[in-house]
Amino acid sequence: MNTSMNTGRTAVDAPAIALERVSKAYPGGVRALDDVSLTVERGTFFAVMGPSGSGKSTLMHCAAGLDSPTSGSVRIDGHEIAGLNETRRTQLRRERVGFVFQAYNLIPSLSIEDNITLPLRLAGRTADRDWLRTLVERVGLADRLSHRPAELSGGQQQRAAVVRALVARPAVVFADEPTGALDLRSAHEVLDLLRDLVNDLRQTVVMVTHDPAAAARAHHVLVMADGRVVEALKAPTAPELASRLVELGRA
Numbered sequence: 001m002n003t004s005m006n007t008g009r010t011a012v013d014a015p016a017i018a019l020e021r022v023s024k025a026y027p028g029g030v031r032a033l034d035d036v037s038l039t040v041e042r043g044t045f046f047a048v049m050g051p052s053g054s055g056k057s058t059l060m061h062c063a064a065g066l067d068s069p070t071s072g073s074v075r076i077d078g079h080e081i082a083g084l085n086e087t088r089r090t091q092l093r094r095e096r097v098g099f100v101f102q103a104y105n106l107i108p109s110l111s112i113e114d115n116i117t118l119p120l121r122l123a124g125r126t127a128d129r130d131w132l133r134t135l136v137e138r139v140g141l142a143d144r145l146s147h148r149p150a151e152l153s154g155g156q157q158q159r160a161a162v163v164r165a166l167v168a169r170p171a172v173v174f175a176d177e178p179t180g181a182l183d184l185r186s187a188h189e190v191l192d193l194l195r196d197l198v199n200d201l202r203q204t205v206v207m208v209t210h211d212p213a214a215a216a217r218a219h220h221v222l223v224m225a226d227g228r229v230v231e232a233l234k235a236p237t238a239p240e241l242a243s244r245l246v247e248l249g250r251a
Helices: 056-063 086-096 112-122 129-138 154-166 184-201 238-250
Strands: 017-026 030-040 045-049 071-076 097-101 172-176 205-208 220-225 228-234
Touching: 017 056, 030 056, 030 228, 045 056, 045 184, 056 071, 056 172, 056 205, 086 097, 097 154, 112 129, 112 154, 129 154, 129 184, 154 172, 154 184, 184 205, 220 238, 228 238
Parallel strands: 045 205, 045 220, 097 172, 172 205
Antiparallel strands: 017 030, 017 071, 220 228
16 A cells, blocks of 8 residues: 555556545534545555444545545546536446445346346446456356346355446445455355455455454555544454454544
8 A cells, every 4th residue: 555646647557546635524523534645556455444433434435436525635546536526426436436335235136147237237338248257257156147136145145246346347346344244154255255356357446344354354454543544554464453443442
């Protein structure tokens, strides 16, 4: 991770995500983010963690274009999004951002293949069949595409959600507590998958989590408290992160 931003970069070689002095305040004086700057380079597995109320979810929402910061610069794939209206932000998200949530958000009446390709169809695009085949084979769902979500395990459904996030070849995938609804074995499988996608396909993943064991799978971990970045760690262990969270909780 690099906490500086080179504004001279073009969209071609720009980092996947760059935030510069981003703050977010809500009515009543609540300051969810306070002057946060960070850079997420391409091909990085990046985790954000912190205690409840630390600002990690607000950071993801602003970085992903789901919300607008009160002040500061937010760039996705070299494109400034702070200040864009909702229509333009929606267009940019469809083109450059993928999402994986704790709830799989699969439509029960659709097949797994139709669930995966739905965002593309909504954007008026067609799926790259070779890329889709590569993804579903990689996650072990090649023989499940005609099934409905209820016919799959929780881990399989989350893997389908990961493919859905990747099928449009986004610049970055945001994963919000992606293992929160899974059993331990399925959680490990999904985290292994995310790490492999970064290592092998050079995908960029930003994961928000409260789980030290999940965050420890990332290359870099940003620890937050009270809307600020308190520490940026490279390849920390789960015990180190758990100890840091305990310290922040006491503080």
